[in-house]
Amino acid sequence: MLRLLTIEFHKLKHNTASKVLSIIYFGLLTSIALIAAIKFEFGDFKLHFAEMGIFNFPYIWHFNTYVASIFKFFLLLVIVSMMANEYSYKTLKQNLIDGLSKKEFILSKFYAVIAFALASTVFVFIVSLVLGLFYSDYNELAIITSDLEYILAFFIKLVGFFSFGLFLGILVKRSAFAVGAMFIWFIFEWIIYGVLGWKFVSWDTAQSIKNFLPLESMMNLIKEPGSRLGPVKSAASAMGETFTKSYAVEFSTILIVIAWTFIFIYLSYALLKKRDL
Structure with a gap:
Protein backbone atom coordinates (compact mmCIF):
# COMPACT_ATOMS: atom_id res chain seq x y z
CA MET A 1 0.00 0.00 0.00
CA LEU A 2 2.76 2.44 0.97
CA ARG A 3 4.64 1.72 -2.25
CA LEU A 4 1.55 2.43 -4.37
CA LEU A 5 0.80 5.64 -2.45
CA THR A 6 4.37 6.78 -2.90
CA ILE A 7 4.05 6.35 -6.67
CA GLU A 8 0.85 8.43 -6.75
CA PHE A 9 2.14 11.28 -4.62
CA HIS A 10 5.36 11.37 -6.62
CA LYS A 11 3.24 12.05 -9.70
CA LEU A 12 1.16 14.69 -7.90
CA LYS A 13 4.29 16.40 -6.58
CA HIS A 14 5.24 17.29 -10.14
CA ASN A 15 1.74 18.40 -11.15
CA THR A 16 1.39 22.13 -10.58
CA ALA A 17 -2.35 22.26 -11.25
CA SER A 18 -3.06 19.53 -8.69
CA LYS A 19 -0.95 21.30 -6.07
CA VAL A 20 -2.73 24.61 -6.69
CA LEU A 21 -6.18 23.00 -6.50
CA SER A 22 -5.25 21.17 -3.29
CA ILE A 23 -4.01 24.40 -1.69
CA ILE A 24 -7.21 26.19 -2.72
CA TYR A 25 -9.31 23.35 -1.31
CA PHE A 26 -7.63 23.29 2.10
CA GLY A 27 -7.59 27.08 2.11
CA LEU A 28 -11.36 27.08 1.63
CA LEU A 29 -11.75 24.57 4.45
CA THR A 30 -9.77 26.91 6.68
CA SER A 31 -11.98 29.82 5.61
CA ILE A 32 -14.87 28.23 7.51
CA ALA A 33 -13.28 29.86 10.54
CA LEU A 34 -13.81 33.27 8.92
CA ILE A 35 -17.57 32.82 9.30
CA ALA A 36 -17.07 33.50 12.99
CA ALA A 37 -15.76 36.98 12.20
CA ILE A 38 -18.68 37.99 9.96
CA LYS A 39 -20.86 40.66 11.50
CA PHE A 40 -23.68 42.64 9.93
CA GLU A 41 -25.09 45.79 11.48
CA PHE A 42 -28.02 47.69 9.97
CA GLY A 43 -29.27 50.19 12.52
CA ASP A 44 -30.69 48.22 15.41
CA PHE A 45 -30.35 44.95 13.52
CA LYS A 46 -27.16 43.08 14.33
CA LEU A 47 -26.09 39.70 13.02
CA HIS A 48 -23.07 37.80 14.29
CA PHE A 49 -22.91 34.24 13.02
CA ALA A 50 -20.79 32.97 15.90
CA GLU A 51 -23.42 34.21 18.36
CA MET A 52 -26.17 32.31 16.48
CA GLY A 53 -24.77 29.04 17.78
CA ILE A 54 -23.35 27.57 14.57
CA PHE A 55 -20.11 26.77 16.41
CA ASN A 56 -21.78 25.20 19.43
CA PHE A 57 -21.06 21.57 20.17
CA PRO A 58 -22.42 19.23 18.88
CA TYR A 59 -24.08 21.28 16.09
CA ILE A 60 -20.67 22.32 14.73
CA TRP A 61 -19.93 18.78 13.54
CA HIS A 62 -23.05 18.87 11.38
CA PHE A 63 -22.59 22.43 10.12
CA ASN A 64 -18.88 22.25 9.27
CA THR A 65 -19.02 18.88 7.51
CA TYR A 66 -21.95 20.09 5.42
CA VAL A 67 -20.18 23.33 4.42
CA ALA A 68 -16.86 21.54 3.83
CA SER A 69 -18.53 18.99 1.54
CA ILE A 70 -19.50 21.84 -0.81
CA PHE A 71 -15.80 22.40 -1.55
CA LYS A 72 -15.15 18.77 -2.55
CA PHE A 73 -15.32 19.68 -6.25
CA PHE A 74 -11.81 21.16 -6.04
CA LEU A 75 -10.38 17.80 -5.02
CA LEU A 76 -12.59 16.10 -7.61
CA LEU A 77 -10.67 18.08 -10.23
CA VAL A 78 -7.43 16.74 -8.77
CA ILE A 79 -8.73 13.16 -8.97
CA VAL A 80 -10.00 13.35 -12.56
CA SER A 81 -6.96 15.28 -13.78
CA MET A 82 -4.80 12.66 -12.09
CA MET A 83 -6.38 10.05 -14.37
CA ALA A 84 -6.40 12.28 -17.46
CA ASN A 85 -2.67 12.90 -17.06
CA GLU A 86 -2.03 9.16 -17.02
CA TYR A 87 -3.34 9.01 -20.58
CA SER A 88 -1.94 12.35 -21.75
CA TYR A 89 1.61 11.71 -20.54
CA LYS A 90 1.56 7.94 -21.21
CA THR A 91 2.51 7.25 -17.58
CA LEU A 92 -0.17 4.55 -17.31
CA LYS A 93 1.42 2.56 -20.10
CA GLN A 94 4.89 3.14 -18.67
CA ASN A 95 3.79 1.96 -15.21
CA LEU A 96 2.46 -1.26 -16.72
CA ILE A 97 5.67 -1.76 -18.68
CA ASP A 98 7.66 -1.25 -15.48
CA GLY A 99 5.79 -4.14 -13.85
CA LEU A 100 2.79 -2.53 -12.17
CA SER A 101 -0.30 -4.68 -12.70
CA LYS A 102 -3.63 -3.11 -13.67
CA LYS A 103 -5.04 -4.16 -10.32
CA GLU A 104 -2.18 -2.41 -8.51
CA PHE A 105 -2.68 0.65 -10.68
CA ILE A 106 -6.36 0.94 -9.69
CA LEU A 107 -5.49 0.26 -6.06
CA SER A 108 -2.90 3.05 -6.14
CA LYS A 109 -5.60 5.47 -7.33
CA PHE A 110 -8.05 4.21 -4.73
CA TYR A 111 -5.47 4.58 -1.97
CA ALA A 112 -4.90 8.15 -3.15
CA VAL A 113 -8.66 8.75 -2.97
CA ILE A 114 -8.72 7.43 0.60
CA ALA A 115 -5.68 9.54 1.51
CA PHE A 116 -7.31 12.73 0.17
CA ALA A 117 -10.57 11.93 1.96
CA LEU A 118 -8.79 11.10 5.21
CA ALA A 119 -6.64 14.25 5.11
CA SER A 120 -9.77 16.34 4.47
CA THR A 121 -11.65 14.64 7.31
CA VAL A 122 -8.83 15.11 9.83
CA PHE A 123 -8.46 18.73 8.75
CA VAL A 124 -12.19 19.46 9.16
CA PHE A 125 -12.19 17.65 12.52
CA ILE A 126 -9.31 19.80 13.83
CA VAL A 127 -10.80 23.07 12.51
CA SER A 128 -14.20 22.20 14.00
CA LEU A 129 -12.71 21.19 17.33
CA VAL A 130 -10.71 24.40 17.65
CA LEU A 131 -13.65 26.60 16.66
CA GLY A 132 -15.95 24.72 19.01
CA LEU A 133 -13.58 25.00 21.96
CA PHE A 134 -13.25 28.71 21.28
CA TYR A 135 -16.88 29.67 20.55
CA SER A 136 -19.15 26.92 21.89
CA ASP A 137 -21.33 27.56 24.92
CA TYR A 138 -21.12 23.86 25.78
CA ASN A 139 -17.72 22.33 26.46
CA GLU A 140 -18.61 19.18 28.42
CA LEU A 141 -16.82 16.11 27.03
CA ALA A 142 -20.08 14.20 26.53
CA ILE A 143 -21.48 17.05 24.41
CA ILE A 144 -18.25 17.55 22.45
CA THR A 145 -18.08 13.88 21.48
CA SER A 146 -21.75 13.55 20.52
CA ASP A 147 -22.76 13.70 16.84
CA LEU A 148 -19.26 12.69 15.73
CA GLU A 149 -20.96 10.39 13.21
CA TYR A 150 -21.02 13.42 10.90
CA ILE A 151 -17.23 13.20 10.68
CA LEU A 152 -17.50 9.54 9.62
CA ALA A 153 -20.26 10.43 7.14
CA PHE A 154 -18.05 13.18 5.69
CA PHE A 155 -15.20 10.72 5.12
CA ILE A 156 -17.47 8.12 3.48
CA LYS A 157 -19.08 10.82 1.34
CA LEU A 158 -15.71 12.00 0.02
CA VAL A 159 -14.46 8.47 -0.68
CA GLY A 160 -17.65 7.67 -2.61
CA PHE A 161 -17.63 10.95 -4.53
CA PHE A 162 -13.96 10.72 -5.48
CA SER A 163 -14.35 7.05 -6.47
CA PHE A 164 -17.12 8.11 -8.84
CA GLY A 165 -14.81 10.78 -10.25
CA LEU A 166 -12.02 8.21 -10.63
CA PHE A 167 -14.31 5.90 -12.62
CA LEU A 168 -15.43 8.74 -14.89
CA GLY A 169 -11.82 9.81 -15.38
CA ILE A 170 -10.93 6.33 -16.59
CA LEU A 171 -14.09 6.12 -18.70
CA VAL A 172 -13.71 9.36 -20.66
CA LYS A 173 -9.95 10.01 -20.26
CA ARG A 174 -10.38 13.79 -20.07
CA SER A 175 -10.83 15.76 -16.85
CA ALA A 176 -13.25 18.33 -18.26
CA PHE A 177 -15.40 15.61 -19.83
CA ALA A 178 -15.35 13.61 -16.59
CA VAL A 179 -16.66 16.58 -14.58
CA GLY A 180 -19.24 17.20 -17.30
CA ALA A 181 -20.27 13.54 -17.18
CA MET A 182 -20.85 13.79 -13.44
CA PHE A 183 -23.04 16.86 -13.95
CA ILE A 184 -25.01 15.01 -16.64
CA TRP A 185 -25.46 12.07 -14.26
CA PHE A 186 -26.78 14.48 -11.61
CA ILE A 187 -29.41 15.69 -14.08
CA PHE A 188 -30.14 12.08 -15.07
CA GLU A 189 -30.96 11.19 -11.45
CA TRP A 190 -33.51 14.02 -11.39
CA ILE A 191 -34.97 12.83 -14.71
CA ILE A 192 -35.39 9.33 -13.27
CA TYR A 193 -37.12 10.81 -10.23
CA GLY A 194 -39.40 12.99 -12.37
CA VAL A 195 -40.40 10.26 -14.81
CA LEU A 196 -41.07 7.71 -12.06
CA GLY A 197 -43.12 10.15 -9.98
CA TRP A 198 -45.04 11.50 -12.96
CA LYS A 199 -45.86 8.28 -14.80
CA PHE A 212 -30.49 4.52 -3.86
CA LEU A 213 -28.76 6.40 -6.70
CA PRO A 214 -25.10 7.39 -6.16
CA LEU A 215 -25.14 11.19 -6.00
CA GLU A 216 -28.44 11.36 -4.12
CA SER A 217 -27.27 8.84 -1.52
CA MET A 218 -24.05 10.83 -1.04
CA MET A 219 -26.03 14.03 -0.52
CA ASN A 220 -28.32 12.25 1.93
CA LEU A 221 -25.40 11.35 4.18
CA ILE A 222 -25.22 14.89 5.58
CA LYS A 223 -28.52 16.73 5.33
CA GLU A 224 -28.72 20.52 5.34
CA PRO A 225 -28.21 21.86 8.88
CA GLY A 226 -29.80 25.30 8.46
CA SER A 227 -33.30 24.41 9.61
CA ARG A 228 -31.83 22.68 12.68
CA LEU A 229 -30.39 25.94 14.01
CA GLY A 230 -32.11 27.36 17.09
CA PRO A 231 -32.92 30.86 15.70
CA VAL A 232 -34.35 29.32 12.52
CA LYS A 233 -36.58 27.00 14.54
CA SER A 234 -37.70 29.91 16.72
CA ALA A 235 -38.55 32.03 13.66
CA ALA A 236 -40.46 29.13 12.09
CA SER A 237 -42.33 28.50 15.34
CA ALA A 238 -43.34 32.17 15.53
CA MET A 239 -44.90 31.78 12.05
CA GLY A 240 -46.70 28.59 13.06
CA GLU A 241 -44.33 26.27 11.20
CA THR A 242 -42.56 23.23 12.64
CA PHE A 243 -39.73 21.09 11.27
CA THR A 244 -40.17 17.33 11.50
CA LYS A 245 -37.14 16.51 9.40
CA SER A 246 -34.63 13.91 10.58
CA TYR A 247 -31.02 15.11 10.51
CA ALA A 248 -29.46 11.85 11.65
CA VAL A 249 -26.79 10.03 9.66
CA GLU A 250 -28.65 6.93 8.48
CA PHE A 251 -26.77 3.62 8.62
CA SER A 252 -28.64 2.44 5.52
CA THR A 253 -27.37 5.46 3.58
CA ILE A 254 -23.81 4.70 4.68
CA LEU A 255 -24.18 1.17 3.33
CA ILE A 256 -25.55 2.45 0.01
CA VAL A 257 -22.61 4.84 -0.49
CA ILE A 258 -20.08 2.15 0.47
CA ALA A 259 -21.73 -0.22 -2.02
CA TRP A 260 -21.48 2.40 -4.79
CA THR A 261 -17.83 3.02 -3.86
CA PHE A 262 -16.97 -0.65 -4.40
CA ILE A 263 -19.01 -0.68 -7.62
CA PHE A 264 -17.09 2.31 -9.00
CA ILE A 265 -13.70 0.84 -8.09
CA TYR A 266 -14.62 -2.54 -9.56
CA LEU A 267 -15.92 -0.93 -12.77
CA SER A 268 -12.72 1.12 -12.98
CA TYR A 269 -10.66 -2.05 -12.78
CA ALA A 270 -12.92 -3.95 -15.21
CA LEU A 271 -12.75 -1.09 -17.71
CA LEU A 272 -8.98 -0.79 -17.46
CA LYS A 273 -8.54 -4.56 -17.69
CA LYS A 274 -10.66 -4.73 -20.84
CA ARG A 275 -9.17 -1.68 -22.51
CA ASP A 276 -6.25 -2.09 -24.92
CA LEU A 277 -3.60 0.39 -23.82
Whole structure:
Protein backbone atom coordinates (compact mmCIF):
# COMPACT_ATOMS: atom_id res chain seq x y z
CA MET A 1 0.00 0.00 0.00
CA LEU A 2 2.76 2.44 0.97
CA ARG A 3 4.64 1.72 -2.25
CA LEU A 4 1.55 2.43 -4.37
CA LEU A 5 0.80 5.64 -2.45
CA THR A 6 4.37 6.78 -2.90
CA ILE A 7 4.05 6.35 -6.67
CA GLU A 8 0.85 8.43 -6.75
CA PHE A 9 2.14 11.28 -4.62
CA HIS A 10 5.36 11.37 -6.62
CA LYS A 11 3.24 12.05 -9.70
CA LEU A 12 1.16 14.69 -7.90
CA LYS A 13 4.29 16.40 -6.58
CA HIS A 14 5.24 17.29 -10.14
CA ASN A 15 1.74 18.40 -11.15
CA THR A 16 1.39 22.13 -10.58
CA ALA A 17 -2.35 22.26 -11.25
CA SER A 18 -3.06 19.53 -8.69
CA LYS A 19 -0.95 21.30 -6.07
CA VAL A 20 -2.73 24.61 -6.69
CA LEU A 21 -6.18 23.00 -6.50
CA SER A 22 -5.25 21.17 -3.29
CA ILE A 23 -4.01 24.40 -1.69
CA ILE A 24 -7.21 26.19 -2.72
CA TYR A 25 -9.31 23.35 -1.31
CA PHE A 26 -7.63 23.29 2.10
CA GLY A 27 -7.59 27.08 2.11
CA LEU A 28 -11.36 27.08 1.63
CA LEU A 29 -11.75 24.57 4.45
CA THR A 30 -9.77 26.91 6.68
CA SER A 31 -11.98 29.82 5.61
CA ILE A 32 -14.87 28.23 7.51
CA ALA A 33 -13.28 29.86 10.54
CA LEU A 34 -13.81 33.27 8.92
CA ILE A 35 -17.57 32.82 9.30
CA ALA A 36 -17.07 33.50 12.99
CA ALA A 37 -15.76 36.98 12.20
CA ILE A 38 -18.68 37.99 9.96
CA LYS A 39 -20.86 40.66 11.50
CA PHE A 40 -23.68 42.64 9.93
CA GLU A 41 -25.09 45.79 11.48
CA PHE A 42 -28.02 47.69 9.97
CA GLY A 43 -29.27 50.19 12.52
CA ASP A 44 -30.69 48.22 15.41
CA PHE A 45 -30.35 44.95 13.52
CA LYS A 46 -27.16 43.08 14.33
CA LEU A 47 -26.09 39.70 13.02
CA HIS A 48 -23.07 37.80 14.29
CA PHE A 49 -22.91 34.24 13.02
CA ALA A 50 -20.79 32.97 15.90
CA GLU A 51 -23.42 34.21 18.36
CA MET A 52 -26.17 32.31 16.48
CA GLY A 53 -24.77 29.04 17.78
CA ILE A 54 -23.35 27.57 14.57
CA PHE A 55 -20.11 26.77 16.41
CA ASN A 56 -21.78 25.20 19.43
CA PHE A 57 -21.06 21.57 20.17
CA PRO A 58 -22.42 19.23 18.88
CA TYR A 59 -24.08 21.28 16.09
CA ILE A 60 -20.67 22.32 14.73
CA TRP A 61 -19.93 18.78 13.54
CA HIS A 62 -23.05 18.87 11.38
CA PHE A 63 -22.59 22.43 10.12
CA ASN A 64 -18.88 22.25 9.27
CA THR A 65 -19.02 18.88 7.51
CA TYR A 66 -21.95 20.09 5.42
CA VAL A 67 -20.18 23.33 4.42
CA ALA A 68 -16.86 21.54 3.83
CA SER A 69 -18.53 18.99 1.54
CA ILE A 70 -19.50 21.84 -0.81
CA PHE A 71 -15.80 22.40 -1.55
CA LYS A 72 -15.15 18.77 -2.55
CA PHE A 73 -15.32 19.68 -6.25
CA PHE A 74 -11.81 21.16 -6.04
CA LEU A 75 -10.38 17.80 -5.02
CA LEU A 76 -12.59 16.10 -7.61
CA LEU A 77 -10.67 18.08 -10.23
CA VAL A 78 -7.43 16.74 -8.77
CA ILE A 79 -8.73 13.16 -8.97
CA VAL A 80 -10.00 13.35 -12.56
CA SER A 81 -6.96 15.28 -13.78
CA MET A 82 -4.80 12.66 -12.09
CA MET A 83 -6.38 10.05 -14.37
CA ALA A 84 -6.40 12.28 -17.46
CA ASN A 85 -2.67 12.90 -17.06
CA GLU A 86 -2.03 9.16 -17.02
CA TYR A 87 -3.34 9.01 -20.58
CA SER A 88 -1.94 12.35 -21.75
CA TYR A 89 1.61 11.71 -20.54
CA LYS A 90 1.56 7.94 -21.21
CA THR A 91 2.51 7.25 -17.58
CA LEU A 92 -0.17 4.55 -17.31
CA LYS A 93 1.42 2.56 -20.10
CA GLN A 94 4.89 3.14 -18.67
CA ASN A 95 3.79 1.96 -15.21
CA LEU A 96 2.46 -1.26 -16.72
CA ILE A 97 5.67 -1.76 -18.68
CA ASP A 98 7.66 -1.25 -15.48
CA GLY A 99 5.79 -4.14 -13.85
CA LEU A 100 2.79 -2.53 -12.17
CA SER A 101 -0.30 -4.68 -12.70
CA LYS A 102 -3.63 -3.11 -13.67
CA LYS A 103 -5.04 -4.16 -10.32
CA GLU A 104 -2.18 -2.41 -8.51
CA PHE A 105 -2.68 0.65 -10.68
CA ILE A 106 -6.36 0.94 -9.69
CA LEU A 107 -5.49 0.26 -6.06
CA SER A 108 -2.90 3.05 -6.14
CA LYS A 109 -5.60 5.47 -7.33
CA PHE A 110 -8.05 4.21 -4.73
CA TYR A 111 -5.47 4.58 -1.97
CA ALA A 112 -4.90 8.15 -3.15
CA VAL A 113 -8.66 8.75 -2.97
CA ILE A 114 -8.72 7.43 0.60
CA ALA A 115 -5.68 9.54 1.51
CA PHE A 116 -7.31 12.73 0.17
CA ALA A 117 -10.57 11.93 1.96
CA LEU A 118 -8.79 11.10 5.21
CA ALA A 119 -6.64 14.25 5.11
CA SER A 120 -9.77 16.34 4.47
CA THR A 121 -11.65 14.64 7.31
CA VAL A 122 -8.83 15.11 9.83
CA PHE A 123 -8.46 18.73 8.75
CA VAL A 124 -12.19 19.46 9.16
CA PHE A 125 -12.19 17.65 12.52
CA ILE A 126 -9.31 19.80 13.83
CA VAL A 127 -10.80 23.07 12.51
CA SER A 128 -14.20 22.20 14.00
CA LEU A 129 -12.71 21.19 17.33
CA VAL A 130 -10.71 24.40 17.65
CA LEU A 131 -13.65 26.60 16.66
CA GLY A 132 -15.95 24.72 19.01
CA LEU A 133 -13.58 25.00 21.96
CA PHE A 134 -13.25 28.71 21.28
CA TYR A 135 -16.88 29.67 20.55
CA SER A 136 -19.15 26.92 21.89
CA ASP A 137 -21.33 27.56 24.92
CA TYR A 138 -21.12 23.86 25.78
CA ASN A 139 -17.72 22.33 26.46
CA GLU A 140 -18.61 19.18 28.42
CA LEU A 141 -16.82 16.11 27.03
CA ALA A 142 -20.08 14.20 26.53
CA ILE A 143 -21.48 17.05 24.41
CA ILE A 144 -18.25 17.55 22.45
CA THR A 145 -18.08 13.88 21.48
CA SER A 146 -21.75 13.55 20.52
CA ASP A 147 -22.76 13.70 16.84
CA LEU A 148 -19.26 12.69 15.73
CA GLU A 149 -20.96 10.39 13.21
CA TYR A 150 -21.02 13.42 10.90
CA ILE A 151 -17.23 13.20 10.68
CA LEU A 152 -17.50 9.54 9.62
CA ALA A 153 -20.26 10.43 7.14
CA PHE A 154 -18.05 13.18 5.69
CA PHE A 155 -15.20 10.72 5.12
CA ILE A 156 -17.47 8.12 3.48
CA LYS A 157 -19.08 10.82 1.34
CA LEU A 158 -15.71 12.00 0.02
CA VAL A 159 -14.46 8.47 -0.68
CA GLY A 160 -17.65 7.67 -2.61
CA PHE A 161 -17.63 10.95 -4.53
CA PHE A 162 -13.96 10.72 -5.48
CA SER A 163 -14.35 7.05 -6.47
CA PHE A 164 -17.12 8.11 -8.84
CA GLY A 165 -14.81 10.78 -10.25
CA LEU A 166 -12.02 8.21 -10.63
CA PHE A 167 -14.31 5.90 -12.62
CA LEU A 168 -15.43 8.74 -14.89
CA GLY A 169 -11.82 9.81 -15.38
CA ILE A 170 -10.93 6.33 -16.59
CA LEU A 171 -14.09 6.12 -18.70
CA VAL A 172 -13.71 9.36 -20.66
CA LYS A 173 -9.95 10.01 -20.26
CA ARG A 174 -10.38 13.79 -20.07
CA SER A 175 -10.83 15.76 -16.85
CA ALA A 176 -13.25 18.33 -18.26
CA PHE A 177 -15.40 15.61 -19.83
CA ALA A 178 -15.35 13.61 -16.59
CA VAL A 179 -16.66 16.58 -14.58
CA GLY A 180 -19.24 17.20 -17.30
CA ALA A 181 -20.27 13.54 -17.18
CA MET A 182 -20.85 13.79 -13.44
CA PHE A 183 -23.04 16.86 -13.95
CA ILE A 184 -25.01 15.01 -16.64
CA TRP A 185 -25.46 12.07 -14.26
CA PHE A 186 -26.78 14.48 -11.61
CA ILE A 187 -29.41 15.69 -14.08
CA PHE A 188 -30.14 12.08 -15.07
CA GLU A 189 -30.96 11.19 -11.45
CA TRP A 190 -33.51 14.02 -11.39
CA ILE A 191 -34.97 12.83 -14.71
CA ILE A 192 -35.39 9.33 -13.27
CA TYR A 193 -37.12 10.81 -10.23
CA GLY A 194 -39.40 12.99 -12.37
CA VAL A 195 -40.40 10.26 -14.81
CA LEU A 196 -41.07 7.71 -12.06
CA GLY A 197 -43.12 10.15 -9.98
CA TRP A 198 -45.04 11.50 -12.96
CA LYS A 199 -45.86 8.28 -14.80
CA PHE A 200 -45.29 5.16 -12.72
CA VAL A 201 -45.27 5.50 -8.92
CA SER A 202 -46.06 8.03 -6.21
CA TRP A 203 -43.64 10.89 -5.60
CA ASP A 204 -42.70 9.41 -2.22
CA THR A 205 -41.85 6.08 -3.85
CA ALA A 206 -39.90 7.88 -6.58
CA GLN A 207 -37.89 9.67 -3.89
CA SER A 208 -37.24 6.37 -2.12
CA ILE A 209 -35.87 4.95 -5.38
CA LYS A 210 -33.80 8.08 -6.00
CA ASN A 211 -32.24 7.65 -2.56
CA PHE A 212 -30.49 4.52 -3.86
CA LEU A 213 -28.76 6.40 -6.70
CA PRO A 214 -25.10 7.39 -6.16
CA LEU A 215 -25.14 11.19 -6.00
CA GLU A 216 -28.44 11.36 -4.12
CA SER A 217 -27.27 8.84 -1.52
CA MET A 218 -24.05 10.83 -1.04
CA MET A 219 -26.03 14.03 -0.52
CA ASN A 220 -28.32 12.25 1.93
CA LEU A 221 -25.40 11.35 4.18
CA ILE A 222 -25.22 14.89 5.58
CA LYS A 223 -28.52 16.73 5.33
CA GLU A 224 -28.72 20.52 5.34
CA PRO A 225 -28.21 21.86 8.88
CA GLY A 226 -29.80 25.30 8.46
CA SER A 227 -33.30 24.41 9.61
CA ARG A 228 -31.83 22.68 12.68
CA LEU A 229 -30.39 25.94 14.01
CA GLY A 230 -32.11 27.36 17.09
CA PRO A 231 -32.92 30.86 15.70
CA VAL A 232 -34.35 29.32 12.52
CA LYS A 233 -36.58 27.00 14.54
CA SER A 234 -37.70 29.91 16.72
CA ALA A 235 -38.55 32.03 13.66
CA ALA A 236 -40.46 29.13 12.09
CA SER A 237 -42.33 28.50 15.34
CA ALA A 238 -43.34 32.17 15.53
CA MET A 239 -44.90 31.78 12.05
CA GLY A 240 -46.70 28.59 13.06
CA GLU A 241 -44.33 26.27 11.20
CA THR A 242 -42.56 23.23 12.64
CA PHE A 243 -39.73 21.09 11.27
CA THR A 244 -40.17 17.33 11.50
CA LYS A 245 -37.14 16.51 9.40
CA SER A 246 -34.63 13.91 10.58
CA TYR A 247 -31.02 15.11 10.51
CA ALA A 248 -29.46 11.85 11.65
CA VAL A 249 -26.79 10.03 9.66
CA GLU A 250 -28.65 6.93 8.48
CA PHE A 251 -26.77 3.62 8.62
CA SER A 252 -28.64 2.44 5.52
CA THR A 253 -27.37 5.46 3.58
CA ILE A 254 -23.81 4.70 4.68
CA LEU A 255 -24.18 1.17 3.33
CA ILE A 256 -25.55 2.45 0.01
CA VAL A 257 -22.61 4.84 -0.49
CA ILE A 258 -20.08 2.15 0.47
CA ALA A 259 -21.73 -0.22 -2.02
CA TRP A 260 -21.48 2.40 -4.79
CA THR A 261 -17.83 3.02 -3.86
CA PHE A 262 -16.97 -0.65 -4.40
CA ILE A 263 -19.01 -0.68 -7.62
CA PHE A 264 -17.09 2.31 -9.00
CA ILE A 265 -13.70 0.84 -8.09
CA TYR A 266 -14.62 -2.54 -9.56
CA LEU A 267 -15.92 -0.93 -12.77
CA SER A 268 -12.72 1.12 -12.98
CA TYR A 269 -10.66 -2.05 -12.78
CA ALA A 270 -12.92 -3.95 -15.21
CA LEU A 271 -12.75 -1.09 -17.71
CA LEU A 272 -8.98 -0.79 -17.46
CA LYS A 273 -8.54 -4.56 -17.69
CA LYS A 274 -10.66 -4.73 -20.84
CA ARG A 275 -9.17 -1.68 -22.51
CA ASP A 276 -6.25 -2.09 -24.92
CA LEU A 277 -3.60 0.39 -23.82
